[in-house]
Amino acid sequence: TDTDKGIVIPDNWPGYPLDLFTFPEHYSEDLDCVYIPHGVIMDRTERLARNIMEDLGDHDIVVLCVLKGGYQFCADLVDCIKVLCRNSNKTLPMRVDFIRLKSYLNDQSTPDLHIEGAENLSGLSGKNVLIVEAIVDTGKTMKTLLDHVEAFRPKMIKVAGLLVKRVPSGTGYLPDYVGFEISNRFVVGYALDYNEYFRDLNHICVISDRGKQKYKI
Template sequence: MFVVYSSIYKCVAAGQLSSTNGTKIDDDFEGYPIDMFCVPKHYYNYVENILIPRGVIADRTERLAKDIWDALGDGRPIVVLCVLKGGYQFCSDLMDYIKAFNRHASKSVPMRVDFIRLKSYENDRSTGEIKVIGGDNLQSLEDKNILIVEDIIDTGNTMMKLLKIVSDHNPKSVKVCSLLVKRTSRSNNYKPDYFGFEVPDKFLVGYALDYNEYYRDLEHICVINEEGKKAFAV
């Protein structure tokens, strides 16, 4: 267990860990061997390493939930807008923690959940076109406090598109929480209000992040290898 969490301890010691700015995972971090954890056999040969174990994700998500609840838990209703499909697991776990704070505190905040689905990737590359291919009636966002929950911010272009769509429906306020922010030269420098981890420019799968709809059933966030890309290409 010490080996698994040692990189997180190093981030704390180096001042790289903060509640809202995320935990920085360095480019040269090699991750953890897959034989240290339970990985489905059908992915065993298609994962390079485990970048973020499930337990670390859970601990970081709990802290993000606390930060969000402290900032927004003033009795004003919140609409949580979950970006599907990749954000569903993170959103579910984040809300479980926020609901726990709601149950055990003197103040609480009403919440409800809406969903939107966007698509910008085919295989491991962005198509350059962002499609809204599903979602509820966003007219209900008018004059509401919105918390957008996303799995990963890559270039930032998808989130900027979504923020424009949401703003067109006249919300009262909008905050964004992403589990991951990718460190890439393609970024437009957008950073969400809350995020869990700043990660290297690698294609990540697991914990509901997919590669052509595969790998969502992995518990951990992993780096896909070249064999995996070929095996599940479209």
Template sequence: MPSQSFSFGIRDEESGYNENLFCIPKHYEEDLERVFIPHGLILDRTERLARDIMQDMGSHHIVALCVLKGGYKFFADLLDHIKALNQNGDKSVPVTVDFVRIKRYCNNSPAENISFVGEELSTLNGKNVLVVEDIVETGRTMKALLSKIKDKKPRMVKVVSLLVKRTRQSPGYRPDYTGFEIPDKFVVGYALDYNEYFRDLNHICILKENAKEKYRMR
């Protein structure tokens, strides 16, 4: 019996935390409106997600498939927690990793074409596949990836996303596991980027409007 998956809901009116309460790299101090989700809260929530995932999927070889680039920090921390459960639990299963890179955005607008770069999906046949994503917005990208994965006839496919954004464009897709459900705000940090900047920021933060112009790809 799969465990029931809950998400940590953040209300639309939530404004976050004053950035002066946290350690922010000096090169980004003028660019951030607020700290939205502090790093410590991300790590605690990730630990719980790892437990839920192992309860549901931990009876058979797991292939953890990281969606690059934005998912790499969440992926690494999630796998650390899964590894700890493997080492300290009553049962353990092999966990192997693979990567897929999806190009989606230029500036803060979705790209016209979604392209999958360098994916190697032939090893997924008969495996339990855990797709690890940073953020789900409309869900269209994830549906396209899942279609490719299911062609390889895996034993099971589950999706975990650190963030799910509430948007009017969403057709209603929900991942199997969600870290935080957030309002329709443009967030960066913890490997989520704006034109490759802000990946080196520990916290998830709200970007100032004038910073979008500052870092705009020209």
């Protein structure tokens, strides 16, 4: 349907000028614009939590947070679900588990994907699993992860992705719950990094050429 892709941010969206918001001084030269302000991320997350409650309410779920980039979205999503649970008659008992993936160097996806913490997913067998990931780019990471998790025979797997990129080379994979569809630009902040920088930035921003140079490995 119309809402499957979440909030669609068009290619011509210039972002907001940095001066209209607050952000850490140490990144003042490293960003082009505020692409999605923190408050908008939170508002959208609140609605995703409601959708998840409506679909999965009264089941038990295991939330599988994909580190490191997914930690902020996962924490905020779980918080929103907790608020809904204590303010309604529906319940959604949750466990939280973590898995760590790494495939990026600088702003390029690399073919070798490392999964850490994957040995110990036997607890997912027979469970309803909600994978929480910050961003789906080509979709390769998600496909690898899904194959991996499926091997542990969960009862059901759903995926929540905060951001999905419009990429020509993409697999066309869409998470069950999507926050925003964005253009094919490298974004940072809200726990998304560039070589481990920018996780301490609250908004989702577009990195500047200068920022890319400065933090290049």
